[in-house]
Structures are given as structure tokens and as C-alpha cells.
Amino acid sequence: MVMARYHRFFSLFFPKRWLPFILASLLALGFSLGLAQLSQAQSWLDLLFQGVQVLQLSNLSSGQEVRLGQQINQQLLQQGQVRLARNQPLNRYIDQIGQRLARTSARPDLPYTFQVVNDRNINAFATMGGFVYVNSGLVAAAENEAELASVMAHEIAHISARHAVNRLRDVALSQGLMTAAGLQESTLVRLGVELAFNLPMSREAELEADSLGLRNLIQAGYAPLGMITFMQKLQRRGSAAPEFLSTHPLTNNRILALQRAITPQQARRGEGLDPAAYQAQLQQFR
Known part of the structure; x- marks a missing residue:
């Protein structure tokens, strides 16, 4: 029966007292279209189902998002796509910076995990x-x-703005994976692993992450100049651009937008600009 497959689905989103009316209405729609057009009615229902799935994926709870992130992380490690550094002092140092930024981010409620990749x-x-x-x-x-904190703030901003969730939704939709059969969690995890490396962020997402990251950097007490100087450093590499730019396309407009966002007086206001202190810190990890 056409309606049976949708009973459980609609029960997730509507009060039980509404279900008889909703299902009866949909069934009446199918009969009104006639048997010759029944497949069209079913296609309409599939589109409706797909639309609600898109809405559901766009509105993942923080808990659901964290569980998916944990599974994606597990797959990245198990598949050997990420090899974590075993330098515990370095790991603690990166986590310390990350947690400092996380506390002043737009989503401080998330249990952030910062890992150093070898x-x-x-x-x-x-x-x-x-x-x-x-x-x-x-x-x-x-x-x-x-400079280091600026990159981490940028990545935290991608999480705060749910850019990975939005990309996951868009790719699943474009590949026709959202059907009435449902979107399996294993499919979400597989896509999440692929998207971690292969697809660059949109220009809009990068600009938003720059803006949110800069704000977070300042709120955490770091000098915002670090974000600008690091991006300028990447830009100067030209043809020898680092891997970072394959998934984070850098344009001169991004640097100009950051420069316009802060005054010269604000640029050096904050911590973290002493290169000697930074090198002395790194020496402890070697």
C-alpha cells in the first residue's frame, strides 16, 4: 500500500491525532488523480519526503552532529587518512589553544576535540x-x-556556522541520496569522510569563517594581525601553495576584507605575536 510506507515517517513530524487526517487526505489525492496517475502521486509524496529529510538534516541537534562527527573521526583514523602525532606535549599545547578559542566561539557548548596530524x-x-x-x-x-590560533579559529568558525552539515546536505541532495528509502547514517558518515578532504568550501563559507574566526580570535585575547599575516604568507607562496589552499581557496578579497575589519591600532592589540616566545615553546616539543 502506498500510504503504509509513509505512516511511520509522518508520525515523526506530526502529532498522532493528525495522522488519520493526513494519510486519508494523501490517499484521497491518489484516488482523485486516478490509477493512471497514481505513480505521479507517489512521486509527489517522494518529493515531499525528500524535502522533509533535507529540513531534518539541516536541523540536526548538537548531539546528533557530535555523534556523526565522532563516527567520521573514527573512520578517518581507521582508514589511515589521518595519522595522529604521538607528541603528547604538542597535543596538549594545541588543545590548550583550541579550548581557549572554543570558550569564546559562537558554539561554546560543543565538546571540541583538537588533534595534531603527523x-x-x-x-x-x-x-x-x-x-x-x-x-x-x-x-x-x-x-x-x-598565526596558529588564527587558523584554528577559522576552523572552529566552520563548525560554528555548520558549514560541514550544509555541504553534507547539498551533496546528498545533488547525488540523489535522499529518497523515500531514507538516508542511512552510514551514508552520512561516508560523505563526511569524503568532504573532509576533497571538496573546497564555497567563497561565501570561507568569508563567513574568516569573519567569525577573526571575531573569535579577538575575543580569546589574541592579536588579530596574526590572521592577516598568515594569509599573506600563504598568498606569497604562489605556485607552491600549501595543501590548506586546496580546500580553503584563498583570494585577495579575503585578505582585504580582514584588513578592513580591524584598524591599525587594533591589529597588534592582544597576545601571541612574539616569534621568539613561540619558537621557545616549540623547542620543548622536539
Whole structure:
């Protein structure tokens, strides 16, 4: 029966007392269209089902997002796509910076996890649910702690703005994975793993992450100049652009937007600009 497959689905979103009326109305719709057009009625229902799935995926609770992030993280580690550094002092240092930023982020309620990846490439990325990954190569490339913190603030901003969740929704929709059969959690995890590396963020998402990240950096007590100088450093690399730019396309407009967001007097106001102190800190991890 056409209606039976939708009974459980609609019961998730509507009060039980409404179900007889809703299902009866949908059944009447099918009969009114006639048997010859019954398949069209079913297609309409499938589209409705898909639309509600899109809405449901767009409105994941924080708990659901964290659980998906945990599974994505587990897959990244099990598949060997991420090899974590075993340098515990370095891990503690990155976590200390990350938790400082997390407390002043737009979503301080998430249980953030900051991990150092044993990779010399200059890269960092984030997955949903508060998981941030920082390559050891990025730690070495930063001139000071403010530059390092600026990249981490940018990644936290992607999480705060739910960019990974939105990309997951868009890709699932474009690939036709949202059907009346349902979108399995395993499919969400697989897509999340793929998106962590392969698809660059949109220009709008990057600009939003820059803006939110800069605000977070300042609120956490770091000098905002660090975000600008690190981006300028990446831009100067030109053809030898680091891995970070494959998923975080850098444009001159992003740097100009950051420069317009702060005054020269504000740029150095805060902590983390001392390169000697930063190098002395890193020496402890070698």
C-alpha cells in the first residue's frame, strides 16, 4: 500500500491525532488523480519526503552532529587518512589553544576535540561536531602563536556556522541520496569522510569563517594581525601553495576584507605575536 510506507515517517513530524487526517487526505489525492496517475502521486509524496529529510538534516541537534562527527573521526583514523602525532606535549599545547578559542566561539557548548596530524604539509581542517585537525607542518610554518590560533579559529568558525552539515546536505541532495528509502547514517558518515578532504568550501563559507574566526580570535585575547599575516604568507607562496589552499581557496578579497575589519591600532592589540616566545615553546616539543 502506498500510504503504509509513509505512516511511520509522518508520525515523526506530526502529532498522532493528525495522522488519520493526513494519510486519508494523501490517499484521497491518489484516488482523485486516478490509477493512471497514481505513480505521479507517489512521486509527489517522494518529493515531499525528500524535502522533509533535507529540513531534518539541516536541523540536526548538537548531539546528533557530535555523534556523526565522532563516527567520521573514527573512520578517518581507521582508514589511515589521518595519522595522529604521538607528541603528547604538542597535543596538549594545541588543545590548550583550541579550548581557549572554543570558550569564546559562537558554539561554546560543543565538546571540541583538537588533534595534531603527523603531516608536514601546511594544512588544517574540521569536521562537524567540534573535531579540528591541525597538521604538524602548519604548526612549524606559523611564525607566532597568533598565526596558529588564527587558523584554528577559522576552523572552529566552520563548525560554528555548520558549514560541514550544509555541504553534507547539498551533496546528498545533488547525488540523489535522499529518497523515500531514507538516508542511512552510514551514508552520512561516508560523505563526511569524503568532504573532509576533497571538496573546497564555497567563497561565501570561507568569508563567513574568516569573519567569525577573526571575531573569535579577538575575543580569546589574541592579536588579530596574526590572521592577516598568515594569509599573506600563504598568498606569497604562489605556485607552491600549501595543501590548506586546496580546500580553503584563498583570494585577495579575503585578505582585504580582514584588513578592513580591524584598524591599525587594533591589529597588534592582544597576545601571541612574539616569534621568539613561540619558537621557545616549540623547542620543548622536539
